[in-house]
Structure formats: C-alpha cells, structure tokens
Amino acid sequence: MITILGNTPLDVFLGTLIGWGLGALVTYWLTAYILLWLFRRTETDVDDVILGVSRRPAVILVIFYGLRNAFGALESILPGSALIDRVLWAIIAITITHWAARLFVDVLVYYVKQLAEQTEAIWDDVLVPVLERIGAPLIYLVGLFAALQALGLDLTGLWVAIGGGAFVLAFALQGILSDFFAGLILLVDTPFRTGDVIVLPDTVTKGTNITAVVRNIGIRVTHLFNVQNYTDMFIPNGALGRATFFNANRPTTNLAATVGFAAKRQGTNPNKVMAILQEAVLAHPDIVGNPAPKLTALPSVKGLKKKDPITGAPSKKRAAYNRLRAEVHVNNSLDEIRKQLQLLVTKVKKLELGGLDKEEVADISNDFDAILVLVGLRSEEISGRGWQRIKLLENPDADKTSLIILLRSWIEIWMTDPNLYPEDRDILNSEWDQKIRFFSNRLSNLYDVLHDPSGQETRVDDHIQDLIRWLDDSFKRTQVMWQEPQVWLTSFNSTFIGFNIRYYVDNIRLEHWRRPWRVESELTKDVLRRFKIEGVKLPKAMYRSGDEKTQPGVFIT
Structure with missing residues (x-):
C-alpha cells in the first residue's frame, strides 16, 4: 500500500490506486514499445509471439492486483470488502488461466508442431494432436476451479457430485467412452497419420471396400475423405480400432496394381504377348521402373495427353521424357554418394581397430566433407552465450550436379506434367522438402560424430551404415527390383490364355488420389492398341483377374 497522500484509509486507497495505475501504464509502455523494439531485433519470432500474447494479460493483472491492494486499505470501513477481495482474486485467476491457455496454444503447441515436422520421430506426431485437443480445455478447467476456490466456495460437494456423475455416465456412455479410448490408442499406435490413404474393409463401411484419406483423428470419430465419391466420412474410433485395413502410404506412396x-x-504365341505387355507397361511414364530403359521404351506409348495449344502446357510424353532424364541424373548422384559412403565405411573399419588418432579423424572428416559437397551442403558455425555448434545448411553456391540441386530441378520438371493438379505442387514440394530436411539432420548428426568420435571410435562405421540403410528405406532407391513391372502367364484353357501385369504407380497421393485409375485406363488402351497392331486376337468372353474390392484396377480383356 502507498501512503504518499496520507495515512487515512481513503488517502491510502487513492495513493495505492494511482501508484498501481501508473504501474499499469509503465507495463503497457514496456510491452508495447520497448520490449517490442528489442524482440524484433532477435533472429527468432518466439519472443515476439510470447510478447503479443502476454501484453494485454500483463496489464490486466497489474490493474486488478492494484485494485485488490487499494481495496485492502478500505477493509476497516468498507462493508463487503472481503467479498470484493475474493472477486478480484477470481478475476486474477481467470486472467492467468486465459494467459496460460494462449501461451500453450500459440507458443508451445505451435512450436512443438514445427519440431514434429523437423524430426522423424513418431512420438511428437502423436503428442501434437493430443495437446491440441485436451491441453487448453484442461488449463481452463483448472483455472475454473481456482476461480471458484478464490470466491470461497466449498468444492467438496462438487467433487462428490462429479464423482457420482462420472460413475453414472460411465455406464450410460459406454460406446462413446470406448470410441474415446480407441482414439487415444490410434494416436499412440499410429497405424495411420493425417494425410495417409487407407483402404477400409466392408466390415467397417457395411458395404464395398472404400479408399479414403485420413483428414483428422478426433476424440470420438476419425474424419476421412472418400476419394471414390468425394464425400466426407466419419467413422467411430472403436470400429477402426477393431478393424483390419490397408495403409497405402506405407512403406511408400507407390501403389501396387494388377491388370489382367x-x-x-x-x-x-504366349512369349510374343508377354513381350508386348512388358513393353507397354515399361513405356508408361507414371509406372515405377528403372528410368533408363523407360526412356528407351517411352516413344512407343500412345494415347497420352497432348500439348495444350491454349496454355502451352507440354505434352505428357515430352514432360515425361524430361522428368525421366532428370531422374537418371538424380539416381546417378545418389549412387555416387552411396559409393563414397561405403568407401568411407571400409576406411573407418580399418582405422578404428587400433583407435582413431587426430590425423585419422582429420582424414575421415575430409572424406565426409567431400560427400557433403556432393550432397550440396555446407557447414556453418552457430554460437550463442556459452555454446557453439556446427549446422549443415544448403549451399547456395553448390555445383549444379549436387544432389539437392538435381532433386529440386527434378521436382520442378515433374510439375510440368499436364496430368497434375495445382495442389500436387504442394504435395511434391512438402514431401521432398521433408526428406531433404531429414537427410540434412542425419548428416549433421554424423558430422558431429566424425569430427569428434570420442567414446564412439568403434561405432563410427555403424553410424555411416545406418545412414546408407536410411537412404534406401526412407529417401529414394535408385532401383527397386521387386517394384519393377512384371508380366505373368496366369491361366489357360481351350479358348483363351490369361496374362497379368503387376506394376506400381509412382505416387498415389497425386491427382487427388485418382492417379492409379488414370494409369490403368491409359495402360489398358495402349495394350489393346498394340494387340490390334500385332494381330493378337481377343476371346469373345471377357474376364476379370484379381480382387476388384481391394484394387482400383484389375482387368480388361
């Protein structure tokens, strides 16, 4: 309390009120001008966000805490001063609660979400939606109880009522609670993530199998988008938790298909027919395969999208030719990086037997720095108060043959595909930006180990081999034998011979998830055209091969 105006209760009240009012003005001035000016000169924006969220609550807290102190001077002469004190404490509790909730949502959740995008870990992808759904409500619930206690209410009866009500509701809402806990299990087990394409069996949809995209995993239901009829679906989490379904995004976004x-x-002549089918499936540009032989077979394909005379968009065949050529360069660069990493493994295995001295560490580090040049990265020292570390960044002056430059050029050429939709640009950029970021993070970790292997001298080669495996499993394989198109003779009788083509479409997420259907249609038309040219006769009866319920395309004869 401030007695600058006198010692009477009224003088102390006015003095305290004026003092805390000036304090509120100073707080506003500091947050609105001085701190804002300082924080805008920092490299990160987290302090700016915290200041923006905190400015108003800080001023409000100073005002109401000052009012509480000022009214404290009148408690001897003002009836109901105790009630006023409790009300002001409740307002302060509510203000702090709102402040904490805003900090939680706008700062903590936001930056945890950014961290989740930077890392490959699953736990943070699970944590973010949980925090978004239950974090702020829990904070407001705690704040509500704090405000009620500040008002002097006895919450014992309320707790008893809540306990009894929860017991009754547990029986009345068994289905809803089951869906709620099933949703938590789906978030923890992560059989799918937001954006994944899944195939739901008829036991869930009570009809035919449905291909859908995961939009959101909610507290009680999961929001899906049905790509077959372009409608939203909402399925209880309990039904999904008990179902067996297919995730088309794992292990890759390449989708397997069979056409008969x-x-x-x-x-x-069965061999002649199989050769025709092999050339047809190899020539289609959107079917996974070694790009070098696909370039040779590409001129033979017909029926692809033509050049648009109005927009000037290139023909499908021209765009595919450029994309496959760019992919050849990307694959060559990746093969060279894998080769250099494998040579580094061999050298490290020889050197680490007797322990690594400074000269050997420097030799290994130089070899690794040469690999970074091939990737297109450079090292930069970042320092702060009492700390410093090396961070790997994209080199703006990197050679045009470096991997990252080639990858970005390949993606840009891919964008010229006339079959792609405008939103496919975001999908491709997001997917490969994330892969490049993960690759850079792994190289940064390996950089730290190679330049200071103390305590890990015998495990340096293991770290390098882990990176090589990750390149094959999660980044890009230059050749995947089991995903190469395959042609089989599957059946025959007195009237016909049956053949199957097994292939992979390069990315199911493109073209609004309808890419496999288009590829199947184009492949089928091209095969029938080739049959006609080569004089292959079709049987009178048509047949289907495969399971039409789980594959979008399997068929035509």
Missing part, C-alpha cells in the same frame, strides 16, 4: 488380359488360345 486374355488372348485367344488358337494361334497365340
């Missing part, structure tokens, strides 16, 4: 064809038994 048949030819008349009489006068048909």
